[in-house]
Amino acid sequence: MNSYVVIMAGGSGERFWPLSRMRKPKQLLHLTSPDLSMIEEAIARVEPLIPRERILIITSEVLRQPIINALPNLPAENVIAEPAKRNTAPCLALACSVIEQREGGDALMAVLTADHFIGNAKSFRKDIAIALHYAQDNDALVTMGIPPTRPETGYGYIHVAESIAEDEVSSVDSFKEKPTFEIAREYVLSGRYLWNSGMFFWRTHTLRDVMIDVLPEVGNRIAEMTTHKSHGDEVGLGSLFAALPDISIDYGVMERAKNVFVVPASFPWDDVGSWDALERMQPLDADRNVVQGATLVMETTGSVVVNAHSGSHIVTTIGLEDVVVVVTDDATMVCMKDRTQDVKKIVTALRAEGRDDIL
Amino acid sequence: MNSYVVIMAGGSGERFWPLSRMRKPKQLLHLTSPDLSMIEEAIARVEPLIPRERILIITSEVLRQPIINALPNLPAENVIAEPAKRNTAPCLALACSVIEQREGGDALMAVLTADHFIGNAKSFRKDIAIALHYAQDNDALVTMGIPPTRPETGYGYIHVAESIAEDEVSSVDSFKEKPTFEIAREYVLSGRYLWNSGMFFWRTHTLRDVMIDVLPEVGNRIAEMTTHKSHGDEVGLGSLFAALPDISIDYGVMERAKNVFVVPASFPWDDVGSWDALERMQPLDADRNVVQGATLVMETTGSVVVNAHSGSHIVTTIGLEDVVVVVTDDATMVCMKDRTQDVKKIVTALRAEGRDDIL
Numbered sequence: 001m002n003s004y005v006v007i008m009a010g011g012s013g014e015r016f017w018p019l020s021r022m023r024k025p026k027q028l029l030h031l032t033s034p035d036l037s038m039i040e041e042a043i044a045r046v047e048p049l050i051p052r053e054r055i056l057i058i059t060s061e062v063l064r065q066p067i068i069n070a071l072p073n074l075p076a077e078n079v080i081a082e083p084a085k086r087n088t089a090p091c092l093a094l095a096c097s098v099i100e101q102r103e104g105g106d107a108l109m110a111v112l113t114a115d116h117f118i119g120n121a122k123s124f125r126k127d128i129a130i131a132l133h134y135a136q137d138n139d140a141l142v143t144m145g146i147p148p149t150r151p152e153t154g155y156g157y158i159h160v161a162e163s164i165a166e167d168e169v170s171s172v173d174s175f176k177e178k179p180t181f182e183i184a185r186e187y188v189l190s191g192r193y194l195w196n197s198g199m200f201f202w203r204t205h206t207l208r209d210v211m212i213d214v215l216p217e218v219g220n221r222i223a224e225m226t227t228h229k230s231h232g233d234e235v236g237l238g239s240l241f242a243a244l245p246d247i248s249i250d251y252g253v254m255e256r257a258k259n260v261f262v263v264p265a266s267f268p269w270d271d272v273g274s275w276d277a278l279e280r281m282q283p284l285d286a287d288r289n290v291v292q293g294a295t296l297v298m299e300t301t302g303s304v305v306v307n308a309h310s311g312s313h314i315v316t317t318i319g320l321e322d323v324v325v326v327v328t329d330d331a332t333m334v335c336m337k338d339r340t341q342d343v344k345k346i347v348t349a350l351r352a353e354g355r356d357d358i359l
Numbered sequence: 360m361n362s363y364v365v366i367m368a369g370g371s372g373e374r375f376w377p378l379s380r381m382r383k384p385k386q387l388l389h390l391t392s393p394d395l396s397m398i399e400e401a402i403a404r405v406e407p408l409i410p411r412e413r414i415l416i417i418t419s420e421v422l423r424q425p426i427i428n429a430l431p432n433l434p435a436e437n438v439i440a441e442p443a444k445r446n447t448a449p450c451l452a453l454a455c456s457v458i459e460q461r462e463g464g465d466a467l468m469a470v471l472t473a474d475h476f477i478g479n480a481k482s483f484r485k486d487i488a489i490a491l492h493y494a495q496d497n498d499a500l501v502t503m504g505i506p507p508t509r510p511e512t513g514y515g516y517i518h519v520a521e522s523i524a525e526d527e528v529s530s531v532d533s534f535k536e537k538p539t540f541e542i543a544r545e546y547v548l549s550g551r552y553l554w555n556s557g558m559f560f561w562r563t564h565t566l567r568d569v570m571i572d573v574l575p576e577v578g579n580r581i582a583e584m585t586t587h588k589s590h591g592d593e594v595g596l597g598s599l600f601a602a603l604p605d606i607s608i609d610y611g612v613m614e615r616a617k618n619v620f621v622v623p624a625s626f627p628w629d630d631v632g633s634w635d636a637l638e639r640m641q642p643l644d645a646d647r648n649v650v651q652g653a654t655l656v657m658e659t660t661g662s663v664v665v666n667a668h669s670g671s672h673i674v675t676t677i678g679l680e681d682v683v684v685v686v687t688d689d690a691t692m693v694c695m696k697d698r699t700q701d702v703k704k705i706v707t708a709l710r711a712e713g714r715d716d717i718l
Contacts, residue, residue, distance in 0.1 A: 299698075299701070313691070316691065316709075317694060319697075319698030323679075323693065330673065334693055335677045335679060336679060349657060
């Protein structure tokens with residue numbers, strides 16, 4: 001049975017403004033590698049396992065062309081725009097339909113992300129192979145869980161009934177919404193919880209059957225999607241898709257399904273959620289700073305200083321501690337490092353002022 | 360007897376980098392007024408008292424043309440470049456010589472600064488009139504002292520023997536170098552000390568006679584300067600000037616002279632020494648920020664955010680406290696507000712790297 005990779009790449013990445021823009025979100029930035037954008041890294045990581053002909057990107061209409069341009073070596077028809085902005089359950093139903101149409105039947109499907117940091121590609125591929133193998137043999141929905149390293153309140157958690165062991169697949173007891181700090185600490189201490197990474201593995205037939213069972217308003221439309229696709233009926237597909245509910249795969253399918261398993265990740269992982277994430281994955285200078293571009297950073301500690309100006313421009317600091325400074329051609333952003341989550345507030349405020357020219 | 364104003368404007372103003380540059384130092388910036396540069400303000404302030412024909416600017420060779428350009432309404436011949444970089448004693452000896460040559464004899468001379476904040480021009484002119492009047496009647500060297508408002512360690516102090524009263528001239532006991540914090544506090548509490556503002560008032564004959572007495576290596580050359588000037592012998596003047604000692608008027612003349620008096624300033628004053636000074640003289644927003652140019656400042660307090668970019672560029676901040684952010688076309692500078700004194704370290708480092716293009 002052939003395996004496909006589906007990379008979800010529709011995110012807008014507002015937290016990396018002013019470097020990220022509506023048409024150049026996080027997944028198109030070189031945040032984790034000087035040479036490759038995050039989506040290029042995502043493809044390079046998985047390609048030794050699955051050829052790029054079977055790597056699909058699902059994104060938004062506005063990002064389809066920028067992503068095609070950014071990935072000249074990927075077949076353009078593998079970059080698929082959602083006909084309307086829906087959540088991950090309709091998005092993956094569409095991917096399921098596209099794969100079944102191409103394959104003329106059942107196939108294995110690995111759902112990966114475009115904008116996360118993966119610290120060890122070899123271990124990552126090993127874990128994918130374990131997950132796909134288990135999904136194929138057991139008609140199961142398999143997810144990848146990240147062993148938590150801190151009581152993070154920004155992620156969902158996966159509760160595992162048994163004890164968790166590397167290279168072993170565990171049965172999922174339940175999915176937990178983002179917890180409070182107290183609860184997150186209990187989760188981490190218990191050793192029975194993993195972070196929900198948003199990566200999934202299943203046979204297309206399994207996903208379709210489970211969706212028909214637990215989310216019929218989406219699952220029952222997959223065959224129709226395939227029909228529209230095979231007739232090239234984009235309008236029909238568009239109106240079908242627009243009528244689907246806005247529901248996530250986690251909430252709509254994984255939490256409701258029975259045959260759900262998890263592989264604990266054996267690689268370093270980070271969701272690269274905001275500017276402060278850079279210090280967890282980029283080399284630091286002697287004063288624990290992340291420094292990029294033409295800069296002069298003096299008596300500065302624990303800071304992130306990024307000069308992405310395309311012209312002749314220097315970014316200098318002195319006497320800073322735990323500050324983020326990002327400079328582009330048309331915008332500068334400065335915030336305390338523990339406030340990087342709030343960069344999206346700047347984006348929201350600029351949008352309210354009609355400043356789409358710099359968003 | 361005619362009165363002349365001599366504005367000393369040779370400072371390089373490195374602490375206001377990246378807005379200040381070698382050819383555009385502090386005195387040419389709009390730091391204290393949106394409409395006028397500091398040197399324009401200095402002239403506008405004193406012009407109701409003394410016509411601009413008798414206002415002289417003494418500056419460096421490199422700044423002569425930029426200052427002439429910045430002051431189209433001042434006679435260009437009133438902008439005088441020091442033939443060599445010396446300290447204030449030779450500089451004011453030269454000014455004395457220029458004035459005596461123009462006047463054909465004795466005149467009154469008010470030495471003012473180009474780059475200080477003066478909060479009330481009317482009071483300022485009243486104090487100048489008091490000082491000039493006293494200098495003329497008493498053949499005295501008169502200085503203007505600023506009543507201290509904090510135990511500042513960055514200024515010199517003037518010790519007054521008697522008690523200090525507004526609109527009254529006091530005899531100076533001694534000049535004190537920059538004190539430690541403890542000593543500065545004693546000075547302020549005693550009520551017998553004033554800050555040395557670097558403003559002086561005297562008859563040219565008085566200055567010349569006192570200089571001949573207490574600083575003969577400069578005072579004895581004033582007549583020669585006048586001779587060179589009257590023959591248009593710039594080379595002769597240059598080599599004479601280059602041979603003069605590098606000594607300040609405070610140390611070389613004021614501290615050694617006997618007939619020294621001080622007028623306590625009746626106006627708000629600030630030396631505008633570094634970026635943090637802006638908050639003492641510019642309107643603050645509700646969160647105590649000074650904000651200039653195209654900016655979006657969110658949840659930011661006590662900060663100075665200056666966007667001096669000439670193109671389309673926005674400077675945004677969120678979650679900052681007591682930070683200075685300055686953006687120009689070719690350089691960005693970010694520092695903690697209590698480290699603004701150290702901006703000159705950035706300039707020094709850039710100079711060491713040969714980056715004169717941005718200095």
